Amino acid sequence: MSLPKPSKGLQRAELARRTGANLETVRYYEKIGLLPAPPRTASGYRSYDAAHERRLGFVRRARELGFSLEEIRALLRLVDEREQPCAEASRLAGSHLADVRAKIADLKRMERVLRNVVAQCGDGTRRDCPLIDTLFRQKAVD
Amino acid sequence: MSLPKPSKGLQRAELARRTGANLETVRYYEKIGLLPAPPRTASGYRSYDAAHERRLGFVRRARELGFSLEEIRALLRLVDEREQPCAEASRLAGSHLADVRAKIADLKRMERVLRNVVAQCGDGTRRDCPLIDTLFRQKAVD
DNA sequence: CTTGACCCCGTAGTCACTACAGGCCGCACG
DNA sequence: CGTGCGGCCTGTAGTGACTACGGGGTCAAG
Numbered sequence: 001m002s003l004p005k006p007s008k009g010l011q012r013a014e015l016a017r018r019t020g021a022n023l024e025t026v027r028y029y030e031k032i033g034l035l036p037a038p039p040r041t042a043s044g045y046r047s048y049d050a051a052h053e054r055r056l057g058f059v060r061r062a063r064e065l066g067f068s069l070e071e072i073r074a075l076l077r078l079v080d081e082r083e084q085p086c087a088e089a090s091r092l093a094g095s096h097l098a099d100v101r102a103k104i105a106d107l108k109r110m111e112r113v114l115r116n117v118v119a120q121c122g123d124g125t126r127r128d129c130p131l132i133d134t135l136f137r138q139k140a141v142d
Numbered sequence: 143m144s145l146p147k148p149s150k151g152l153q154r155a156e157l158a159r160r161t162g163a164n165l166e167t168v169r170y171y172e173k174i175g176l177l178p179a180p181p182r183t184a185s186g187y188r189s190y191d192a193a194h195e196r197r198l199g200f201v202r203r204a205r206e207l208g209f210s211l212e213e214i215r216a217l218l219r220l221v222d223e224r225e226q227p228c229a230e231a232s233r234l235a236g237s238h239l240a241d242v243r244a245k246i247a248d249l250k251r252m253e254r255v256l257r258n259v260v261a262q263c264g265d266g267t268r269r270d271c272p273l274i275d276t277l278f279r280q281k282a283v284d
Numbered sequence: 285c286t287t288g289a290c291c292c293c294g295t296a297g298t299c300a301c302t303a304c305a306g307g308c309c310g311c312a313c314g
Numbered sequence: 315c316g317t318g319c320g321g322c323c324t325g326t327a328g329t330g331a332c333t334a335c336g337g338g339g340t341c342a343a344g
Contacts, residue, residue, distance in 0.1 A: 012290090012292095013291085022333075023333095024332075024333055024334075025331085025333080028331075028332060043291080043292090043339080043340055043341085044292060045291055045292080046291085054278065057278070058277045058278055061279075062277050065252050065255055065277075066249070066252045068330080068331090069330075069331070075274065075277070084267075085274060086263055086267070086268050086269075086270070086271035086272075086273070087266025089263065089266075089271050090260060090263035090264075090266045090271070090273060091266070092273075093256055093260050094260050096256060097253065097256040100252050103245075104246060104249045104250065104253060107208070107242050107245055107246045108246065110208045111239065111242050113207055114207060114238060114239040114242060115239060117232075117235055118232060118235050121228055121231065121232035122232075124226075124228045124229025124230070124231075124232045124233070125226075125228070125229070127226065127228075128228070129227050129231050130228075131217075131228070131232060131234075132217065132221055132231055134203070135200045136196065136199070136200055137203075154321090154323095155322085169324095170301060170302085185308080185322085185323090186308085186309090205300090211300070211301095
């Protein structure tokens with residue numbers, strides 16, 4: 001049931017299963033123009049081929065790296081149109097890397113404060129509450 | 143013009159300015175029941191007091207720690223209704239802390255891969271592109 | 285011939301805002 | 315006393331990236 005037949009037209013569910021995407025997400029990506037619309041069978045069913053699978057895999061993996069759909073759209077344009085895409089792709093990745101690092105820094109700040117308040121709360125039998133007190137104080141960060 | 147008058151009824155913009163919240167966000171929080179609806183002047187203008195300011199400050203700081211609005215709603219209920227809220231508040235904070243740590247872990251994984259591909263891309267003069275190649279490969283993580 | 289699994293479509297809901305349109309209100313200035 | 319400008323009011327729509335749902339068509343097995 002999972003023999004990798006050399007792709008004689010995948011249905012939507014099969015494409016989703018192979019790439020790990022959600023069934024509805026496949027349709028969504030087509031709607032926003034991230035995946036090309038596949039040919040249809042006589043009865044209107046979508047029929048995907050290996051190129052669709054490859055492209056959807058690209059999108060999925062880019063999403064796993066946190067790229068936005070617009071960034072992925074730009075990357076796919078580079079793949080399709082450019083001969084020397086690496087400079088621009090690298091620029092996009094670098095910019096995204098900066099975003100990721102900024103998010104990590106934000107989350108680490110949250111983590112530190114939360115770790116402290118949880119430690120101060122202890123078993124929760126105190127009459128006051130360090131978390132609530134912190135949130136009512138002028139600055140939540142210590 | 144910014145004397146801290148002992149709050150004779152703040153207008154919405156003034157409340158927003160004092161707490162650092164966006165003007166529209168104040169109205170949004172009221173709409174979803176996170177901030178109590180303030181009294182109105184004869185002409186229908188909202189008139190806030192120090193209690194509103196304190197509460198909105200709480201919400202803002204909780205948001206800065208990454209709590210969702212539903213979590214903040216729960217925290218505010220603890221503040222309003224419970225005598226010994228610390229156990230439950232601490233449980234909420236601990237659960238949120240786990241979320242934050244999971245997000246950090248995800249982002250660090252992304253950071254590592256992105257850092258590697260950006261390094262491999264170098265000045266972008268290569269004919270192939272490590273980023274694009276990686277995204278077309280079976281697994282984006284190394 | 286019916287059942288169940290698949291497919292189709294459009295639409296609405298999620299989260300946490302943010303922005304906009306169209307219209308009052310209040311106050312300073314001339 | 316009028317006028318202009320900013321502030322306030324309301325409801326609604328848009329953002330990103332999906333996800334879910336309802337109502338119906340299709341296909342193969344039993």
